[in-house]
Amino acid sequence: DTEVTQTPKHLVMGMTNKKSLKCEQHMGHRAMYWYKQKAKKPPELMFVYSYEKLSINESVPSRFSPECPNSSLLNLHLHALQPEDSALYLCASRLGGADNEQFFGPGTRLTVL
């Protein structure tokens, strides 16, 4: 299995909802990432979970919270989002080592109404 899977593919939610995005990989990678990508813009790093240590981009609001139940899963919990949070959310994983590739999942298209 050489892919990163993300569910759901699409999500529409209201500003008062609580939802979660799921990311899974079975490549034995020790680092997993969440990115936010707006249309026609490059991905922006939100969180890194590497060797059981979480790193947070300080610009990410607290309404986004990552959770790593095990080394194959990285969830992103969403609460009280704003319409400007609508974007493509990409998950990626990497084996480790500077030259190793980040493998990206297909993304979750999130729309906040």
Place this chain on the structure above:
Amino acid sequence: KNQVEQSPQSLIILEGKNCTLQCNYTVSPFSNLRWYKQDTGRGPVSLTIMTFSENTKSNGRYTATLDADTKQSSLHITASQLSDSASYICVVRGTGSARQLTFGSGTQLTVLP
């Protein structure tokens, strides 16, 4: 500040033609540079990786070049196909304090029949 600049922002070519995309970066110290292809609404997929000592690398119809002295890279696409229509993103990894990925804004390529 570590930056990656890509040009042109968008490009339209006819099927079968060649094209070259440019990437200039200021990331330092430098570790590697990747070109990714991202189809609309999908996650990026790596095309090539270049390290400091590499000048040219090919992957099928894609050929990447790197000039680490001038901090420039290019991606040349030969005999374009309709399926080449996508965003091409240049991503640079540094070392030490610059070890996170720095993404360019991408070049949106459209191949017309």
